[in-house]
Amino acid sequence: MGSDEAYNFVFKVVLIGESGVGKSNLLSRFTKNEFSHDSRTTIGVEFSTRTVQLSGFTIKAQIWDTAGLERYRAITSAYYRGAVGALLVYDITKHLTYESVERWLKELYDHADPHIVVMLVGNKTDLESERSVPNEEAKDYAEKNGLLYLETSALESTNVEAAFNTVLSEIHRKVSSKEVVRGSISAVSLNSSSTENTEEKRTCCKNI
Amino acid sequence: MSLADQSQQWYPTSVQVTVHQARNLRPKGKNGTNDAYAIIQVAKDKFSTSVSEKCVAPVWKEEASFDLPLFHPGNGDRCTLYVIVMHRAQVGLDKFLGQAVVNLLDLHDNKSGKKTDWFKLVDKSGKEDKVRGEVLLDIQFMRNNMSASMFDLSMQDKPRSRISKLKDKVRGKKKDGFSDSASAIVPSVSKGLTDSEGEADAQSLNQSLEVKKKSKLKTLFAPKSNLQRNLSQSMSTLGTLPEKNSSLSSSRSSGLNVDSPEVKKKFKFLGHKRTGSSDSKLSQGPFSLLGRSKQSNSDLNNLCINGSHVYAEDTEPKSGSTLSLNSSGQGSVEDVRKHTSDVPADSSFSIPVPSYKHESTDRATLEQQPHQEEEGRRQAEAKRIAEAKRLEEEEKSKLEAKRLQEEEERRHREEQERKKRFLEEEAKRKKQKQTEEEKERRKQEEAAEHQKLEEERRRAEEQKRQEEASMSDRLTSLFGMIRKKEEKKEEVVPQQAAEEIPKTAPRSNISHHSNNPFDDIPLSSDPPVSSHESPADDPKSSLNQQKEKKVSAVKPRSHPVKPMSLESQAPISSPAVKEIKVRESPPGKIQVAHSVQSGPYTQLTQEELITLVVRQQADLSRKDSQIVELEEYIDRLLVRVIEEQPSLLQSLNASKPV
Numbered sequence: 001m002g003s004d005e006a007y008n009f010v011f012k013v014v015l016i017g018e019s020g021v022g023k024s025n026l027l028s029r030f031t032k033n034e035f036s037h038d039s040r041t042t043i044g045v046e047f048s049t050r051t052v053q054l055s056g057f058t059i060k061a062q063i064w065d066t067a068g069l070e071r072y073r074a075i076t077s078a079y080y081r082g083a084v085g086a087l088l089v090y091d092i093t094k095h096l097t098y099e100s101v102e103r104w105l106k107e108l109y110d111h112a113d114p115h116i117v118v119m120l121v122g123n124k125t126d127l128e129s130e131r132s133v134p135n136e137e138a139k140d141y142a143e144k145n146g147l148l149y150l151e152t153s154a155l156e157s158t159n160v161e162a163a164f165n166t167v168l169s170e171i172h173r174k175v176s177s178k179e180v181v182r183g184s185i186s187a188v189s190l191n192s193s194s195t196e197n198t199e200e201k202r203t204c205c206k207n208i
Numbered sequence: 209m210s211l212a213d214q215s216q217q218w219y220p221t222s223v224q225v226t227v228h229q230a231r232n233l234r235p236k237g238k239n240g241t242n243d244a245y246a247i248i249q250v251a252k253d254k255f256s257t258s259v260s261e262k263c264v265a266p267v268w269k270e271e272a273s274f275d276l277p278l279f280h281p282g283n284g285d286r287c288t289l290y291v292i293v294m295h296r297a298q299v300g301l302d303k304f305l306g307q308a309v310v311n312l313l314d315l316h317d318n319k320s321g322k323k324t325d326w327f328k329l330v331d332k333s334g335k336e337d338k339v340r341g342e343v344l345l346d347i348q349f350m351r352n353n354m355s356a357s358m359f360d361l362s363m364q365d366k367p368r369s370r371i372s373k374l375k376d377k378v379r380g381k382k383k384d385g386f387s388d389s390a391s392a393i394v395p396s397v398s399k400g401l402t403d404s405e406g407e408a409d410a411q412s413l414n415q416s417l418e419v420k421k422k423s424k425l426k427t428l429f430a431p432k433s434n435l436q437r438n439l440s441q442s443m444s445t446l447g448t449l450p451e452k453n454s455s456l457s458s459s460r461s462s463g464l465n466v467d468s469p470e471v472k473k474k475f476k477f478l479g480h481k482r483t484g485s486s487d488s489k490l491s492q493g494p495f496s497l498l499g500r501s502k503q504s505n506s507d508l509n510n511l512c513i514n515g516s517h518v519y520a521e522d523t524e525p526k527s528g529s530t531l532s533l534n535s536s537g538q539g540s541v542e543d544v545r546k547h548t549s550d551v552p553a554d555s556s557f558s559i560p561v562p563s564y565k566h567e568s569t570d571r572a573t574l575e576q577q578p579h580q581e582e583e584g585r586r587q588a589e590a591k592r593i594a595e596a597k598r599l600e601e602e603e604k605s606k607l608e609a610k611r612l613q614e615e616e617e618r619r620h621r622e623e624q625e626r627k628k629r630f631l632e633e634e635a636k637r638k639k640q641k642q643t644e645e646e647k648e649r650r651k652q653e654e655a656a657e658h659q660k661l662e663e664e665r666r667r668a669e670e671q672k673r674q675e676e677a678s679m680s681d682r683l684t685s686l687f688g689m690i691r692k693k694e695e696k697k698e699e700v701v702p703q704q705a706a707e708e709i710p711k712t713a714p715r716s717n718i719s720h721h722s723n724n725p726f727d728d729i730p731l732s733s734d735p736p737v738s739s740h741e742s743p744a745d746d747p748k749s750s751l752n753q754q755k756e757k758k759v760s761a762v763k764p765r766s767h768p769v770k771p772m773s774l775e776s777q778a779p780i781s782s783p784a785v786k787e788i789k790v791r792e793s794p795p796g797k798i799q800v801a802h803s804v805q806s807g808p809y810t811q812l813t814q815e816e817l818i819t820l821v822v823r824q825q826a827d828l829s830r831k832d833s834q835i836v837e838l839e840e841y842i843d844r845l846l847v848r849v850i851e852e853q854p855s856l857l858q859s860l861n862a863s864k865p866v
Contacts, residue, residue: 031859045846048859062854074843078850 007051007058011171012082016104017089018097019068022123025154027065030164042067054169080111085167092122093130117170119148126153219279220349226271232341236295236303243296250274251286259296287312306340
């Protein structure tokens with residue numbers, strides 16, 4: 001809508017995590033406020049956008065979703081490229097999905113900007129009775145690894161907005177301060193150019 | 209025996225032993241009883257009675273006849289009768305209960321020709337260790353086809369001295385020409401044999417072998433043979449029938465090493481000492497017998513008779529030739545058995561003597577031609593001998609001789625008639641048996657062939673199956689293969705089932721039939737032997753029997769050895785049995801495998817499934833690879849889209865919520 005015209009920043013945020021943890025539903029909840037009970041495994045790659053207002057800035061969130069990547073794909077690097085934020089999602093009822101967080105982090109840092117804002121998201125809090133991953137454990141792990149942390153429920157729409165907004169605001173904070181801008185896009189070393197790049201990108205995004 | 213005192217004057221040619229019963233046996237079986245049987249043995253000839261089950265005092269009443277070659281003290285081994293009583297053990301070796309050892313020479317010397325008595329059983333070494341019981345034996349000495357009494361009668365009027373005189377004469381002559389007559393005999397023997405029995409030889413396989421041997425001998429003694437022939441001719445002139453010389457000389461020699469008892473008496477070491485003269489006399493024996501039968505003329509005299517008795521007597525290879533063994537006209541074991549078993553009535557008139565059987569077998573085997581010829585010769589011989597004797601007698605007492613002759617003739621005629629009748633009967637029986645045996649054999653052979661064919665078929669099938677299996681393993685042309693297999697197996701099943709039935713049926717038949725010939729014969733029920741024989745042997749054994757019969761016709765000596773030979777056959781034929789068994793087992797295996805295969809077709813479906821799975825796996829992997837390719841392609845496209853036009857990837861309904 002009009003947001004397309006009136007945003008200052010476009011932030012690319014990627015959803016990662018094991019298959020079936022609820023990435024697509026988080027996305028749909030955030031971007032369309034929808035939840036599908038019988039959602040299928042995501043095929044291919046797609047993204048959704050939502051424009052949010054943060055601190056007087058209009059920020060367009062471009063959130064990419066793909067299938068839980070269990071193998072190396074040609075798109076991996078392309079998928080991570082330009083991402084300034086990432087939500088690493090696991091299922092609080094499935095410990096395995098939590099155990100594989102480390103692997104996802106590694107892949108993320110292999111392909112994405114090292115200053116990327118990463119939030120560890122424990123989804124499906126609506127299934128609290130089936131929880132197998134204690135809140136504290138994940139929180140500790142997140143703190144240790146410099147990750148944001150939230151527990152959400154796409155089904156109940158709990159903390160979904162908060163999670164995205166937290167990430168976006170953190171990105172914005174980083175962008176606003178010069179270091180964030182540096183880290184968010186391009187290369188860390190190119191401070192000035194990185195700012196330009198964000199500008200360019202913004203314009204680019206604007207164009208789209 | 210009215211003539212018991214004369215027993216010294218003749219030597220038996222055979223002995224008939226009847227094992228009536230035993231008593232006071234040591235119980236070795238269950239409940240203090242025995243499953244007892246007796247083995248009757250003289251020299252190497254053995255017979256066994258049937259097993260009398262669960263008894264303390266077994267009664268067998270079975271008899272066996274043995275030839276008594278070389279019946280003189282120097283040959284004690286061959287003149288000892290052993291009756292060994294055994295307990296048939298269910299498991300393991302049969303147990304020895306005791307044996308009666310009878311010195312036939314002593315027995316013969318001490319008593320008359322016939323005696324029935326209890327004999328004590330002793331241990332294996334012949335010692336009387338403990339009470340083992342007794343066995344009731346009837347031992348009857350016999351002389352060829354005449355019972356002792358008959359012989360004695362004939363002998364009564366003929367003083368031995370005359371015979372010996374003649375012998376001396378001949379011997380003297382011979383000695384002039386030939387010191388070593390034993391060896392000298394051989395060539396003429398061989399000649400005679402080949403001449404007189406040549407036709408017969410042609411008919412029997414076994415004999416041809418012997419003929420070979422003979423020919424060898426012939427060549428060995430070739431130089432002498434001429435001399436010998438001359439000699440024999442000269443002797444024949446002695447015999448006063450010069451016109452028949454040529455035939456005589458040859459035929460006479462076929463009389464071989466047959467020793468007249470008188471000769472034996474005179475020369476105990478006949479084996480080596482026998483001279484041409486004795487030879488010539490002996491040789492008369494066999495022919496005179498028949499000759500008399502056909503030509504019971506006035507020229508027949510006692511000497512002839514003696515000769516005839518002599519005929520069968522000596523079976524020992526005195527001349528050194530193995531061939532000579534057979535000419536003695538000893539009945540084959542079979543013959544004896546048949547005789548004793550089939551014609552128990554005959555035994556009462558007590559002439560179960562081999563020599564007839566010899567002839568009967570001859571007839572049975574249709575070797576009548578040679579026989580007729582032989583008969584002719586014998587007639588001639590007989591004539592000649594008779595003439596000679598008559599001449600001699602005429603010198604002394606013509607009248608007496610004539611009277612005796614007539615008596616003798618009458619007797620002989622009677623006997624001859626009896627013989628003839630018996631022979632005919634025997635021949636008939638033999639023929640019947642032969643035909644039966646033939647039938648059996650044919651049946652068996654057919655069965656065997658059938659089996660073989662089946663076997664081959666089965667093997668072929670198995671091979672096919674194996675090939676198919678290997679093929680299927682390769683998984684080439686999967687479904688077609690499997691279907692083929694199915695079809696084949698289905699074919700095989702009914703076939704085998706059908707085959708199985710006839711197979712077993714002939715089997716049982718065989719066993720049944722094969723036992724029959726022996727069942728008739730009590731003596732032959734010899735358990736050890738029969739147990740050795742498995743039904744499957746019978747085609748062979750019956751064949752052998754036939755062969756032996758043929759042989760026996762000419763060389764009856766081979767028969768007494770029969771019990772042994774039968775046993776020796778067992779191992780020969782047993783391989784065949786094994787083969788059959790072995791052959792049979794594979795089919796069984798096949799069937800088992802088969803049932804597994806064909807039953808619920810599990811194996812088939814398994815194979816099918818496997819093949820299917822494999823195929824699907826192949827398909828899957830192919831598809832996977834295709835999918836991977838597609839994914840990679842999509843990825844590449846996505847990458848390009850992400851890099852160049854990411855907006856294309858925006859979710860379609862993204863505009864809605866936004």
